[in-house]
Amino acid sequence: KLRQSMIEEIKSVDVPLGEALETFRLVYGVAEEPQERMLLDWHLANLEYANATLLGNLSMAYWDQDDPYEMGGDHCFIPGGNEIFVHALAENLPVFYGNTVESIRYGSNGVMVYAGDKEFYCDMALVTVPLGVLKKGAIGFHPELPQKKRDAIQRLGFGLLNKVAMLFPYNFWGEEIDTFGRLTEDSSTRGEFFLFYSYSSVSGGPLLVALVAGDAAERFETLSPTDSVKRVLEILRGIYHPKGIVVPDPVQALCSRWGQDKFSYGSYSYVAVGSSGDDYDILAESVGDGRVFFAGEATNKQYPATMHGAFLSGMREAANILRVARRRASSSSSAASNPNQSCINKEEDDDGDEEEDSCLDQLFETPDLTFGDFSVLFTPNSDELESMSLLRVSIKVESRDWLYGLVTRKQVLELGEMEGDELRNEYLREKLGLTLVERKSLSQEGESMISSLKAARLNRQIFD
Template sequence: MRSSAADYPDIAASADLGGSVLTGINGNPLGVIARQLGFPLHKVRDKCPLYLPDGRPVDPDMDGRVEAAFNQLLDKVCQLRQVIADNVPHGVDVSLGMALEAFRAAHGVAAEPEERMLLDWHLANLEYANAAPLADLSMAFWDQDDPYEMGGDHCFIPGGNSQFVRALADGVPIFYGQNVRRIQYGCDGVLVYTDKQTFRGDMALCTVPLGVLKKGDIDFVPELPVQKQEAIQRLGFGLLNKVVMLFPFDFWDGRIDTFGHLTEDSSQRGEFFLFYSYSSVSGGPLLVALVAGESAISFEKKSPMENVERVLDTLKKIFSPMGIEVPNPLQAICTRWGTDRFSYGSYSHVAIGSSGDDYDILAESVGDRIFFAGEATNRRYPATMHGALLSGYREAGHIVRAARKRAKKVDLSEKIVVSYEAKDIVQDDNIDLDDLFRTPDVAFGGFSVLHDPSISEPDSASLLRVGIGARKLGSGSLFLYGLIMRKNVTELAAMEGDEQRLSTLYRDFGTKLVGLDGLGDAGESLISRIKASSKK
């Protein structure tokens, strides 16, 4: 390919290599966040012209007939599984693909070549929705989440979904380049081992994709409960790939958001079967080809150059008969989610022998120490971006409840060392710690410190507060606390940037940040002394 980005320096675009569509805007939390942040929403337009392999448009009447027949096949599968559920005590599960093909053959559906190609396109679209070949899907439970689908239009976010990530992560300490190797947990907390350092906490939230859990790249010590391990293996984690192409100009008509392509080979029905036009939302003439089903698997066995050439051949077959020249792309990216070691796939589905119960099992916490979130832990909204977000909200609530429950179990006799301290605590309850932090002993970046007023030795304890989600001290919506030696405060203050300070805090000083309830006896005693001193 001769064209290059260097020849067109003013052409650029943003592209989502992973999730890209808000599937149903009614009640969708991502839609709510978009409105709160002032992000515009672009409705994915309904018009989706389909083209035969030789470039001829599909006859609308035939399209309507075949789509109706496709939906009737799905209805017959639903009827069959109801009969099985009513008459077979322990049930039986087969692949959705097998059942659909059996009914298709029995009723002579799509007997003509063009009809069969069109039916294959609809089957490929179903494989796209589930990120799996139909042969892998459970006939009994593949659509168990259908009753909970978000209604309304499907939408793009102009500029891409990374805008959500940047906005929500603003001010949050994130440690990049840390590959988690082991998670060790017990009654005294959690240790997370990476290839660079160790993080200590009261609890940990695991959000890695199901594919990573299946691969076993993270060692849990002790091992996860057998029930959870079995659910991880039963649930399916499939594949969807993309070819993202930036062109010198929009040759495909940017007034449509999607168009489809049919193939004569049923085994390759998912190869470039659907194209998304992002010209109206990405900032440039961007086109994305989807690869689903078995084709998504074979796609990763070919070189990126070969795959791009195949996409261009497909586009030329569609547009050349219209007299439209297809230029070479300026840039192209081929995803390989199946071999990506941080995902090993795209999103989950209910495989043969699995059910919606496995999503719930995967969502269960372990000992109120290890919590799990992600689309594969959301029974109602799996395989969606909003499902992943909602699972995060769910686990945030669970973590807060677990922390409060643990705090209540602490015996008061262990909290209070002597009766004098107990009296001080009662007397000091009306003193607001936030007020004391308005005039801290030391403040730098998002950190503020109150020293122990009873002793000024370098090894004496100080109370550290860190604002999470804030660019300036005191403006954060969440504060975490820790105990740190006075001499270490000086070292932190001399460093540049809160990210370096946090890394040093965990790695070198062994300080873990917790809520006020998690500071333990030493923390409560220190706070009592600080409050008592403030009254003098």
């Protein structure tokens, strides 16, 4: 009741949770004895672990806004690790490894995703990157995300939790122990290896994981892995050597560095001072009239900072995407308002040559260069003389109105300087040894270039 009445008072003037707790501790004389203070510090470190940040960063009013939705049941270790869920969910899905998304362009006609030298066109896109990536601005959005969403991204916190996983030659801490904690007299280091998890029962080996939370998690990232492992061994030996138990060196050790990971820039979200649960809802909103959607733990107000929260947000957005797709499919007004949209804005069907020819006709409605009966489309975004160009030549033989071929930009310029189409055709045959072909006989390189041209044209249309 005391806390609830205080929250009603401070909603308009939020304060840090850590500041409020320390004030209460001093006013009510809590944990004045050294042992009591050590125990309190451990629980405060555990709270910083749960929220992935210092208590001084948490909103007193809203830090635990998700508590009413908390699921019941025990916490469990999963044999094989959480990756078994990821592999199952990703089964039969195409995954493009090594393609880091740099920017996303969206508009009324679709979405273009840029990853290095690759471009992906889609009707809709789902963004699931961690909040830390959005806060860092690692992905450019064009047009910019709405101001309301950008403000929510900045208000919400994205914190840090780190771990050291150590595989030992044998289990020295006891097979019956799942977890154990460590107290310290120094409040400033309360989060340093304060909690240990034993994975022996599920990993198939003597695996021990040490957690680093709060201020200690940030300092941890400034140390080398060697120094970090050395420090955790000092702590373990301080616990077990007085009991006559020898702590061996680990066979292998791994240290996380989530704050430095360019695909995360942190661990999970928290409600910072000045933020509230409403910011999770704002992050979950789609943009571009149902073109770009957002999922991930930082978009789930009920279950933030959890794996199940991230999973449920994905299910939520899958339903939203399906709803929008059905709405568009049933909308006759969209097709009527833009009847020429056709193949550049949609996937090609396997209905034969007519639709393929129609696609190509649209591309050549605005060629990059024409001379005589020759039309040319250059490789998008390249001025190199050796870059390839798609050549189309008009002929008047029965039903074959057009023939195609691939030449370099330099060869196109040479063709353009010649007098008359007869000389140009002779140049193609005699000097280049090129045989012009029908649309259906184009090489794989030609088809690939047509796809690139379509994507480039679509990119322009999105912003028209």
